[in-house]
Amino acid sequence: MDIENKSATAIADSPTTPRARAIAIALLLAGAVCAGMGQTIVFSVLPPLARDIGLSNFQVGLIFMISAMCWVFLGPRWGRRSDRQGRKSFILIGLFGFAISMLLFGASVRLGLAGALSGLPLYVLMVLTRSFYGVFGSAGPPAAQAYIADRTSITDRTAGISSFAAAFGLGAMIGPAFGAAASVIGPVAPFFAMAALAAIMGGAVFLFLPERSRPAQREARRDVKLTDPRLRPILIFGLIFGVVNAIPIQTVGFYFIDGLGFTTDQAPQYVGIGLTGSAMASLFAQLVVVQRFRIEPRLLMRMAPVLLALGHALIWLSSDFGPVVFGMVLGGFGAGLAFPGFNAAASLAVNADEQGGAIGLSGSAGASGFIVSPIIAFGLYAMAPEAPYIFSTLLALFLLGFAWRSRAIGNAGPSRMTDALEEEKPASAPYQ
Numbered sequence: 001m002d003i004e005n006k007s008a009t010a011i012a013d014s015p016t017t018p019r020a021r022a023i024a025i026a027l028l029l030a031g032a033v034c035a036g037m038g039q040t041i042v043f044s045v046l047p048p049l050a051r052d053i054g055l056s057n058f059q060v061g062l063i064f065m066i067s068a069m070c071w072v073f074l075g076p077r078w079g080r081r082s083d084r085q086g087r088k089s090f091i092l093i094g095l096f097g098f099a100i101s102m103l104l105f106g107a108s109v110r111l112g113l114a115g116a117l118s119g120l121p122l123y124v125l126m127v128l129t130r131s132f133y134g135v136f137g138s139a140g141p142p143a144a145q146a147y148i149a150d151r152t153s154i155t156d157r158t159a160g161i162s163s164f165a166a167a168f169g170l171g172a173m174i175g176p177a178f179g180a181a182a183s184v185i186g187p188v189a190p191f192f193a194m195a196a197l198a199a200i201m202g203g204a205v206f207l208f209l210p211e212r213s214r215p216a217q218r219e220a221r222r223d224v225k226l227t228d229p230r231l232r233p234i235l236i237f238g239l240i241f242g243v244v245n246a247i248p249i250q251t252v253g254f255y256f257i258d259g260l261g262f263t264t265d266q267a268p269q270y271v272g273i274g275l276t277g278s279a280m281a282s283l284f285a286q287l288v289v290v291q292r293f294r295i296e297p298r299l300l301m302r303m304a305p306v307l308l309a310l311g312h313a314l315i316w317l318s319s320d321f322g323p324v325v326f327g328m329v330l331g332g333f334g335a336g337l338a339f340p341g342f343n344a345a346a347s348l349a350v351n352a353d354e355q356g357g358a359i360g361l362s363g364s365a366g367a368s369g370f371i372v373s374p375i376i377a378f379g380l381y382a383m384a385p386e387a388p389y390i391f392s393t394l395l396a397l398f399l400l401g402f403a404w405r406s407r408a409i410g411n412a413g414p415s416r417m418t419d420a421l422e423e424e425k426p427a428s429a430p431y432q
Helices: 003-013 018-052 057-085 088-114 117-151 157-183 189-208 231-258 267-293 297-319 319-349 352-367 369-382 387-405 414-422
Strands: none
Touching: 018 057, 018 088, 018 117, 018 157, 018 189, 018 231, 018 267, 057 088, 057 117, 057 231, 057 319, 057 352, 057 369, 088 117, 088 189, 117 157, 117 352, 117 414, 157 189, 157 319, 189 387, 231 267, 231 297, 231 369, 231 387, 267 319, 297 319, 297 387, 319 352, 319 369, 352 369, 369 387
């Protein structure tokens, strides 16, 4: 059977009813909400707990950095495998990997708080259990976003991917409040609650996510690689943005203690307010600005650094709670524009059968910030609590210049990419 007939068969066998597609997208977005909740719970709850069990700021940053390294190196591999083997199995690996990691990480923190384990053994256990998320949790987002990209047209691609980012942002907004409520039960209860929620979502995806066919295999497959000239400027943007975005996420829990004067008991609640405000701004950007106005990726990538620079500058220029939170809100709004911008640009730059690999690479570029930023941020933090934000402000301004000078970013829009994609038609049908 030739490729055209294989493609036609794949499409004919797939669930194409609006209800089936709505269920599929709803499940993926619910999973993204769950992942966003887990992320902000860790960043808001862990810093004060780490102080209680005797970990330094840098040790906490190193936990995140090692997990991010696993994500960066394995995310593109999971994405490329989903191009060949189907999306659903890798979405499940991501959700259950996330659930197991949260369960084990919470258990390790509990051992430390109880005094049952301390010192190097405790720290190694925390690193390993968090890294489990980087190894297996990284399988989910590339496959889920590629699943969405498979089912959206070029003109709707940015809005489709933005919906996934918005769902993650909604989870990030809910996360601190969920964590605060769960903390009433116990200091590590938020980790166990998130593990249970992720496992429930994994079960729902297993039972209800439709995927009945794979795309036909090409005789000679070209995997998307890091050196792909179509993606290189977009990945550079994602890496720089990732550093800018990661610096406040990783240091703000300590900054509220050392820079604003809150106690370790007060900090989680006030950090939660800031993170919730930032997540709400990000959600507004993705659900209202991107979805309603259909802004092209190139404009999103040029608007975001301005807001990031303004927000981070406001954080280091003020030592009062209100202005600092407003700075976090501005930064969150900028991040809400940047995420769908460079992820959609990567998706639009490649063919239909390369979506998983491209989105895996763009996601890894953003996650790379969590590898680089601890070394920079906590080194600068040791000099002065506001120093990391001065650096991130300057880096955001550099990113703005890069976005305006890059020709590839200037061409990152459906209207400019359609002709290029038409020159190289995909040899296989998208996943259904």
